Amino acid sequence: MKLRLLAVLALLSSSVSFAQDSLMFRKIADEVMTHGKCYDDLRVLCKTVGHRISGSPAAAKAVVWGEKAMRASGADKVWLQACDVPYWYRGKEKLMLKIGKKYKEVDAVSLGNSHGTDGKLLKAPIIMVHNFNEFKALPERVVKGKIVFFNYRFRQDFIFTFQGYGDAVKYRGGGPSVAAEKGAVGVIIRSMSTGCDDYPHTGGTYYKDSTKKIPAMALGNTTADALEKACEHGQVMAKWKSECHMKPGLVRSYNVIGEIKGSEHPERIITVGGHLDSWDVGEGAQDDGAGCVQSIEVLRAMKALGLRPKYTVRAVLFMNEENGQKGGQAYADSAIALKENHVLAIETDAGGFSPRGVGLEMSDAQKAAIVKYRDLFLPYGVYDFDHEGGGSDIDPLRQKMKVPLAGLSPDSQRYFDLHHTNNDVFEQVNHRELKLGAATLAQFIYLVSEHGLL
């Protein structure tokens, strides 16, 4: 009887608490959906700064923008955190393919971090392979002096497109070094693209120390289709000039940080962040302007609602996610040096699309502490807590300090149409989808700040 009474009391108190939380979830969503500033912030970032690769003058401009936007959120404190970043410079680039009788210039982009032709002419025949296994089977003499075309298609059958990206990205990251090992003089890849279009997608490639740094470019799907067809019917020649290179040394840059001090446990910190740098194409709107403005919106909405979180909430615009993660490293290093108590870190770097869930990278007990609130999220279309979460910028916190991580999981269908292309512009972001993601983040952070992770 006593047990039953206790159970009833527990149920009552839990439903009371659910009711309060549910009310706060509603307030947060209403505030963000009706008064949210993140979409306006994103417009300013995209249209006045544009793309902003680490180390570039544009990235420095983005830091100024970020500090201003963070202050406008009403954060208790805003500061810059120094980090030294590489500066990869694209310069001019031109790829011509001889499909049919004449050379024709095609739309192509050099892979990030790659070393181009130093502006000199590279002229060579192309050999096509569909995957690494096919490439392995080729004798060295066939590869030597050639440009290798890794014609691996992004698999459209994965429903969660990040799986398709994970499957295909090894050709971008590792293709050039694999090809160089057999004496190739250049690499062309089919972009990691779900798109039915011709946008080439850039993104980081990484040379092995042991191999020659051969130039590498990506083609959009339409041109890759044409090249595929041509290679099936005979030898295709390429002429190519590119100037891209990694500039020597590092450039001083910054993470932009804003925080609201916790009311009960100011020493316990919840971080939410996106990355401020982008590749040097498009406007870095979905990748990851969206995550930046959503993180700022979390602070703004809390301030506007007079919601004083129990824990300290920090929004961080990380620098250099795309090619070095120096900002994420600096943030973790500072946390260690200052002996900070990081309860949770959340990244939003999967686009400002309609949220579907929050991925969790933490102990099962911690996951359970969150998942029991699942029903609170359902009216906002957020139901999926089963994917792994996290992100590159916050991973150093996990590695060095065992901080539990989470990541916003928006709908993934459109991301790899746009990712790292000239088409990743403000117009590709929907204001309601962006805001809904920000609301999810604020709700999630409110919940953890209110109830802890255990």
Place this chain on the structure above:
Amino acid sequence: MKLRLLAVLALLSSSVSFAQDSLMFRKIADEVMTHGKCYDDLRVLCKTVGHRISGSPAAAKAVVWGEKAMRASGADKVWLQACDVPYWYRGKEKLMLKIGKKYKEVDAVSLGNSHGTDGKLLKAPIIMVHNFNEFKALPERVVKGKIVFFNYRFRQDFIFTFQGYGDAVKYRGGGPSVAAEKGAVGVIIRSMSTGCDDYPHTGGTYYKDSTKKIPAMALGNTTADALEKACEHGQVMAKWKSECHMKPGLVRSYNVIGEIKGSEHPERIITVGGHLDSWDVGEGAQDDGAGCVQSIEVLRAMKALGLRPKYTVRAVLFMNEENGQKGGQAYADSAIALKENHVLAIETDAGGFSPRGVGLEMSDAQKAAIVKYRDLFLPYGVYDFDHEGGGSDIDPLRQKMKVPLAGLSPDSQRYFDLHHTNNDVFEQVNHRELKLGAATLAQFIYLVSEHGLL
């Protein structure tokens, strides 16, 4: 003991069946995502036919397109079903507002079914109200001879945007007659729009028999904002000419129908359909070209997989959803005349966005028979079976024959940015989102055909 054994057996057989269903779900999704033709079909519809209001030459062209596309799906049988539809004709239209010192033409569209100024000049002052209650409070003498501006904002706080539409659409549907009752000479509405832009949204208005048919136009949000501001500061004049009118009589048109005969119960019919007509703006891409090509895709995918459903599956491209539902009526009337056995009817008319669920409008027992398979849908991002389903085209089947209904529930965030505007074009449809919706429909139909509804 015996009961426990039975329970275990039941569990085993159910998990065996789940495994088979799960495999078929995978096959369907793979087929649609990698070989789906619906996106190509939509391109042809949008770019060679374009918008296609009922009764127009374009609608007749769309029927020809639909029959051809349906045949290409491999359907066992394809036919046209006659229905007689109204033909509302827009003609020229021009709205000028005197905001400041000069008249300036603004982007505006006449409401569907409305009667314009017969091409004559209407010049009158505007009075602004924010809702019907405000309007009710106005004395007749204030309204008489004026153009009433119903400045009701689409509520952005509803997460499911169809709720916001339901809340706001009464100003479009009923505003003109309400205003006419007090002697207004015209109506301007703020569009039913979630957009941060100036696209005006058309859509049906309905005059009461007892009131004068006064002309009515919609403004996009930006112009409505400007007019709102101007009205707050003084009187705004409007000059307006429009030719729109309902043509006398009806025009012979058609539903386009294709079917796959059921292997075990050919007499049991599952219908899946979208509507072929659109408003006379944009390309009717999301509304509802998407639903048409998804319905055709269901047949194509089943044929391509050699999946012979136990029940007969029919894809229907309904005519005249937007302003009369004559196609839906004709379909139900024929079903009654032929004494057909309709097990389930499904509509897809909420856009070709990422699917989130299937709305159900049926008995609780029938709902339960579907919801027990919920987990099968989860890997495809489909989790929500809690919204009411159905749709205007299939509603006559429910009303006249008590047929259970369902409706595809895609993500609703972007729909009312585009709905009934010049911006509802092919480029606004994402190929993966569109295909994923088609896959959900095919999976859902396969399931009901395999296991029935009870």
